[in-house]
Amino acid sequence: MSTVNAIEIHDLVQSFGGFTAVNHVSFDVPRGEIFGLLGPNGAGKTTTIRILCGILLPTSGRASVLGYDVARQPEEIKKRIGYMSQKFSLYGDLTPTENLDFYASIYAVPRAGRARRVAELIEMAGLGEHRRVLTRELSGAWRQRLALACAIVHRPPMLFLDEATAGVDPVSRREFWDLIYTMAGEGTSVLATTHYMDEAEYCNRIGMMHAGELIALASPDELRAQLPGTLIQIDCDRPTAAYQALESMSGILELAVHGARLHVSLADGRDAEAVRDGLVEAGLTVRGLGVIQPSLEDIFLYMVQQRQSAPTHGLGE
Amino acid sequence: MERLWTIMRKEAYHIWRDPRTLGLILLLPGLLLILLGFGISGESQDLSMVVADLSHTDASRRYLEAYVASDDFEVVAVADSEAEILAHIDGGHAQVGLLIPEDFGRSLETGATAEVQLYVNGSADPTNVQTIQLKLSAIGQMASQNILVRRVTRAGAAMGLSLPIETFVKTLYNPNGDRKLYIIPGLIPVILELQGLLLSALAIVKEREQGTMEQLIVTTIKPWELMLGKIIPYLAVSTFTLLSMLALSQLLFGITIAGSFWDLFGLSLIFIIGSLGMGVLISNLAQSQMQAMYLAMFIVLIPSIILSGMIYPRDGMPLASLIYSELLPVTHYLTILRAIFLRGATAEALWPSIWPLIGLSIVYFVASVFVFRKRI
Numbered sequence A: 001m002s003t004v005n006a007i008e009i010h011d012l013v014q015s016f017g018g019f020t021a022v023n024h025v026s027f028d029v030p031r032g033e034i035f036g037l038l039g040p041n042g043a044g045k046t047t048t049i050r051i052l053c054g055i056l057l058p059t060s061g062r063a064s065v066l067g068y069d070v071a072r073q074p075e076e077i078k079k080r081i082g083y084m085s086q087k088f089s090l091y092g093d094l095t096p097t098e099n100l101d102f103y104a105s106i107y108a109v110p111r112a113g114r115a116r117r118v119a120e121l122i123e124m125a126g127l128g129e130h131r132r133v134l135t136r137e138l139s140g141a142w143r144q145r146l147a148l149a150c151a152i153v154h155r156p157p158m159l160f161l162d163e164a165t166a167g168v169d170p171v172s173r174r175e176f177w178d179l180i181y182t183m184a185g186e187g188t189s190v191l192a193t194t195h196y197m198d199e200a201e202y203c204n205r206i207g208m209m210h211a212g213e214l215i216a217l218a219s220p221d222e223l224r225a226q227l228p229g230t231l232i233q234i235d236c237d238r239p240t241a242a243y244q245a246l247e248s249m250s251g252i253l254e255l256a257v258h259g260a261r262l263h264v265s266l267a268d269g270r271d272a273e274a275v276r277d278g279l280v281e282a283g284l285t286v287r288g289l290g291v292i293q294p295s296l297e298d299i300f301l302y303m304v305q306q307r308q309s310a311p312t313h314g315l316g317e
Numbered sequence B: 001m002e003r004l005w006t007i008m009r010k011e012a013y014h015i016w017r018d019p020r021t022l023g024l025i026l027l028l029p030g031l032l033l034i035l036l037g038f039g040i041s042g043e044s045q046d047l048s049m050v051v052a053d054l055s056h057t058d059a060s061r062r063y064l065e066a067y068v069a070s071d072d073f074e075v076v077a078v079a080d081s082e083a084e085i086l087a088h089i090d091g092g093h094a095q096v097g098l099l100i101p102e103d104f105g106r107s108l109e110t111g112a113t114a115e116v117q118l119y120v121n122g123s124a125d126p127t128n129v130q131t132i133q134l135k136l137s138a139i140g141q142m143a144s145q146n147i148l149v150r151r152v153t154r155a156g157a158a159m160g161l162s163l164p165i166e167t168f169v170k171t172l173y174n175p176n177g178d179r180k181l182y183i184i185p186g187l188i189p190v191i192l193e194l195q196g197l198l199l200s201a202l203a204i205v206k207e208r209e210q211g212t213m214e215q216l217i218v219t220t221i222k223p224w225e226l227m228l229g230k231i232i233p234y235l236a237v238s239t240f241t242l243l244s245m246l247a248l249s250q251l252l253f254g255i256t257i258a259g260s261f262w263d264l265f266g267l268s269l270i271f272i273i274g275s276l277g278m279g280v281l282i283s284n285l286a287q288s289q290m291q292a293m294y295l296a297m298f299i300v301l302i303p304s305i306i307l308s309g310m311i312y313p314r315d316g317m318p319l320a321s322l323i324y325s326e327l328l329p330v331t332h333y334l335t336i337l338r339a340i341f342l343r344g345a346t347a348e349a350l351w352p353s354i355w356p357l358i359g360l361s362i363v364y365f366v367a368s369v370f371v372f373r374k375r376i
Helices: A045-052 A073-082 A096-106 A109-125 A140-151 A171-185 A199-200 A220-227 A239-247 A272-281 A296-309 B002-016 B019-041 B058-068 B082-091 B104-110 B124-155 B180-212 B213-217 B223-251 B261-285 B288-305 B318-328 B328-343 B346-371
Strands: A005-016 A019-030 A034-038 A059-064 A081-084 A158-162 A189-194 A206-209 A213-218 A232-234 A252-257 A261-266 A286-291 B048-053 B073-078 B095-098 B117-120
Touching: A005 A045, A005 B002, A005 B180, A019 A045, A019 A059, A019 A189, A019 A206, A019 A213, A034 A045, A034 A171, A034 A199, A034 A220, A045 A059, A045 A158, A059 A189, A059 A239, A073 A081, A073 A206, A081 A140, A096 A109, A096 A140, A096 B002, A096 B318, A109 A140, A109 B124, A140 A171, A158 A171, A171 A199, A171 B095, A189 A199, A189 A220, A199 A206, A199 A296, A199 B213, A206 A220, A220 A296, A232 A239, A232 A272, A239 A252, A239 A261, A252 A296, A261 A272, A261 A296, A261 B104, A272 B180, A286 B073, B002 B019, B002 B213, B002 B223, B048 B058, B048 B082, B058 B073, B058 B095, B058 B104, B058 B124, B082 B095, B117 B124, B180 B213, B180 B288, B223 B261, B223 B346, B261 B288, B261 B346, B288 B318, B288 B328
Parallel strands: A034 A189, A034 A206, A081 A158, A158 A189, B048 B073, B048 B095
Antiparallel strands: A005 A019, A005 A059, A206 A213, A232 A261, A232 A286, A252 A261, B095 B117
16 A cells, blocks of 8 residues: 555546536655645636545546545545645634644544643644634634644644635745645645645645646746746836837747736847847836746746647646 | 544534523523414404394394304494495404394294395405304304294294204313413424424534535544534433423413323434434535525425424325325324323324334434535
């Protein structure tokens, strides 16, 4: 039963009536990896996680978690995974300690070490002084950490995080990911979904999903390398006029408005200074222009566009 | 096994830490019993009547007297024509009208058949209309028999002539015909069912709505532990309701249980378990609390009130309705409860109603545990 991969998915399909939520998806996640599933709402991330947790029977294809088949051995999987959803599914009328005790009992954490385990998790989540307050009184960030504590009360070797940072402030998100890193360092495999592109930077590898299909699969750096040309950011006085001017220039691969700034993808060999000259010639004032690291959002948009211009079927490994 | 206890304790916290809901759960059944107990038991004794005596004779006055003396009718208006009578009934001032024509006295004198005209408002509750018609014709018959006897006596026949048959009716078990005795034991099953269904259905659907159900089904919990753990605390709540309603029946309405309290208590627990099980079954079909309420109302509660025999007798019900009512535990429980309450029936004598009650309760309860799937 022991495999090197925590997750193995092969040609997975999930359709609801006429709607295909997951369309021929295949990928593996090695043990100890933090794997990110990235994509907008409705891309099929949550459906994929539900299949892996053994609570949704796939229409076709195979998937296994820690060597157990999702369709035939869901209870074996459930013993060994932690699952945290975007809703932070806690009981609001129970205190943090009661919530933890509840899940510790449900997961049959041995009675002997239970009190110590609960105390340890209260400590980890920094809930010490809030442990006797009703959970519904806690702020989003506290509840998020409590939900994580509940999900890992039985020390699962595999952790599923479904939009686990939705609606939480950036500082708390950072602290949350620090906790995840610590756990991964101790050997826990993690599969996280998010639609915050910046969060995907925390992952060892990323699978990008769009409309049920896996459109990219690589580490964040590898994905950046896949983006052709050089990305420059332009700050100028009239972005709309600049956009039109840039559209008529040659050697521009991609053009996107980011707030008051423009992101321009230049074909290899095209000089950034030549673009500045072109804009000045068009009567615009260029306040700043420089080469930037493409964000995962840039890559996602690029991948989706590539996909739409040349549709192919499922991306396997 | 420890998990079962954990779920029960958690559910008890939910109940206990929501005092407002707990108050509603515990107090409303009693209040409802009081409201409906007094509301329904009020008998419609005096029927309002409008009369038009166009004959103005001794005979016609004596005939009228028969109605007035009967206790069932109260003359609220005197009219002079049919049109006036109809106007009174139309306007809702009177439910019954009586017209004695001009030739009433003369016809009696000459030995011809005298005619009177009665008017009944047929748009009222059909059972009521039927009762009114029965009363009217009974009194009418009595009055004409009296006239007949007088006429025969006057014609010189044997003195002291009396009618050959006189009927006496002895009502068993509820000699005064007190409707409370019939209504209160009829209300208890429906209130218990309403509460059991909603409590268990909503408790489960609520977890589904707040997302904690999803969290529970990704754990190793067993369906029976979850279902049983959620139902048992509500069994305690419903038992409290049962006892408080029994106490109210005795203290407030003066209805004592004629039969064995423990027979009644044990069979009531079985009924409660069945009702909670039906609630869980409904919750499996519902995605939201709204849907659960609608399903409970339309599939179980309204049929329970109409078809169980609580208000309308089940005799002569169409086959489909009869079968549906047989599938409702409340139908059998109602029969049992009334029998133990009023007749003091023993469990052995009630076996034909007890086994369907136990059977249905077990089926619904076991089904509720097995239908639950740890899938989305």
